[in-house]
Each structure stands twice: as C-alpha cells, then as structure tokens.
Amino acid sequence: MSEFILETNNLKEEFPEKTVLHDLSFKLKRGTFLSIVGENGVGKTTLIKIILGQLKPSNGTVTFPDKQENIKIGYVPQFRNIDDEYQLSVKNFIGLNFSGYHLPWLTPKEKLRLNKVLQQTNLSKLQNESMGQASGGEKQRAYLAQALVNEPDLLILDESTASLDPVAKEDLLNLVRELNQKTAVTVISVTHDIPLAQQFSDEYLLLKSDGFETGPIGQLKITDYEGGQEHV
Numbered sequence: 195m196s197e198f199i200l201e202t203n204n205l206k207e208e209f210p211e212k213t214v215l216h217d218l219s220f221k222l223k224r225g226t227f228l229s230i231v232g233e234n235g236v237g238k239t240t241l242i243k244i245i246l247g248q249l250k251p252s253n254g255t256v257t258f259p260d261k262q263e264n265i266k267i268g269y270v271p272q273f274r275n276i277d278d279e280y281q282l283s284v285k286n287f288i289g290l291n292f293s294g295y296h297l298p299w300l301t302p303k304e305k306l307r308l309n310k311v312l313q314q315t316n317l318s319k320l321q322n323e324s325m326g327q328a329s330g331g332e333k334q335r336a337y338l339a340q341a342l343v344n345e346p347d348l349l350i351l352d353e354s355t356a357s358l359d360p361v362a363k364e365d366l367l368n369l370v371r372e373l374n375q376k377t378a379v380t381v382i383s384v385t386h387d388i389p390l391a392q393q394f395s396d397e398y399l400l401l402k403s404d405g406f407e408t409g410p411i412g413q414l415k416i417t418d419y420e421g422g423q424e425h426v
C-alpha cells in the first residue's frame with residue numbers, strides 16, 4: 195500500500211470567465227487531516243469536484259497510487275436544513291447510503307455496520323427519532339454517519355460545519371478528528387474557519403488567486419489568508 199492516498203499534478207481549471215487552480219501539485223499522505231482554505235471563488239469546491247471525478251480538469255491529473263477503484267470516498271455536504279415534517283428515522287436516513295442499497299431491508303453485515311456508525315457518531319439513542327426533529331448538529335452528524343457507512347478511506351467535508359453553532363461545529367470536528375486518529379481515515383476538510391482548521395488539522399492547502407501554498411498547519415498564519423480575520 196502506498197504512503198500516499200492521492201496526488202495531483204499540475205491541475206488547472208479554465209472556466210470561460212476565470213481560471214482557478216494554478217498548476218496545483220500536492221501529495222496527500224494516508225491518515226492526514228488536511229484543511230483546504232482560501233478566499234471565496236479560488237476553486238476549493240472545483241478541486242473537490244475534480245477529486246470526486248465529477249469534473250474534468252482542463253490540465254493536469256489526480257491520481258490514486260493504490261488505484262482509484264480501491265479507494266472509497268465518503269462525502270459530507272454543507273449543512274442544509276431538513277423540513278420538520280421529514281419522517282424518515284435517523285437510522286434509515288443513514289442506511290440510505292449503503293452501496294448496493296436496493297432492498298427494503300439491510301443485510302446482517304449492514305446492520306452491524308450501521309450500529310457501529312451510530313455509536314461512532316453518538317446517534318444510537320436518537321436512531322428511531324425522525325430526521326425532521328433532530329437538531330442542526332444532530333442532522334449534520336447523521337450526514338457524517340451516512341458518509342461513514344461504506345467505510346471510506348477518504349472522508350471529504352465540504353464546508354460541513356458552516357451554518358452550525360460554535361458548539362455543534364466543534365463537536366462535529368472533534369468526532370471527525372477522533373475517527374481520523376482511531377481509524378486512520380484520511381480527511382479533507384474545506385473550510386473558512388481558520389481557528390478550527392488550526393485546532394483539528396495536520397496540514398493545510400491554501401488556494402490563492404494566482405497559486406497555492408501547502409504545509410504543516412502550524413505554518414498557516416491568519417495573515418496568509420487573503421482578507422484575514424474578516425472571513426473567520
């Protein structure tokens with residue numbers, strides 16, 4: 195198994211109005227918690243879409259040294275509220291994401307996995323509650339649990355804590371960090387919250403309008419971030 199889960203080489207995305215990602219090359223070590231930061235519009239979500247294979251870069255490549263088909267990716271979206279009337283239980287909501295989900299019941303193996311993920315995300319007690327009645331932080335933990343059911347090698351959080359209150363933000367990231375340290379799942383977190391990135395990550399990737407910077411999180415200075423504090 196390679197030491198690296200993915201690497202990008204000279205990535206560039208040319209949109210009609212704008213070019214983002216300027217010969218972006220970096221290697222991500224397995225087990226790392228990487229925060230991707232940068233101003234609005236510098237290409238953070240574009241990079242995630244390229245990694246997920248949803249968008250083809252205009253130039254450059256993303257490669258998975260251990261072959262793409264062997265790498266499972268879990269994705270946690272930005273928080274979106276779910277209608278109060280949404281009746282699906284927390285447990286069934288999480289189960290929706292099992293790959294090969296096509297039966298109205300779960301296999302014994304899937305049930306075991308679901309119970310483990312419910313425990314890992316502190317949702318066991320809430321499993322039979324309806325998603326509509328869960329708090330914002332609980333809903334977001336359910337999205338995290340959905341991303342975890344297929345035992346991903348790489349977990350991608352795309353501004354997943356934005357719109358949560360400060361306590362729920364920290365709870366979610368504490369959980370992700372614990373999973374990262376216990377199970378060695380690699381984490382990529384896109385965020386505008388520099389203090390939280392500094393608290394929870396190992397490495398950073400700062401995208402800029404004309405380039406990028408990467409290194410250990412201790413080297414990321416708030417002043418490096420164009421716009422600084424006003425975006426925190």
Ligand SMILES: Nc1ncnc2c1ncn2[C@@H]1O[C@H](COP(=O)(O)OP(=O)(O)OP(=O)(O)O)[C@@H](O)[C@H]1O
Binds near residue numbers: 234238241
């Ligand atoms: N499909 C597209 N066609 C044309 N332009 C696009 C497309 N997707 C993104 N862009 C433009 O590319 C730039 C980068 O978008 P992207 O969503 O990757 O930025 P971001 O860094 O994630 O921003 P934010 O912090 O606001 O979420 C933006 O100016 C956006 O308008």
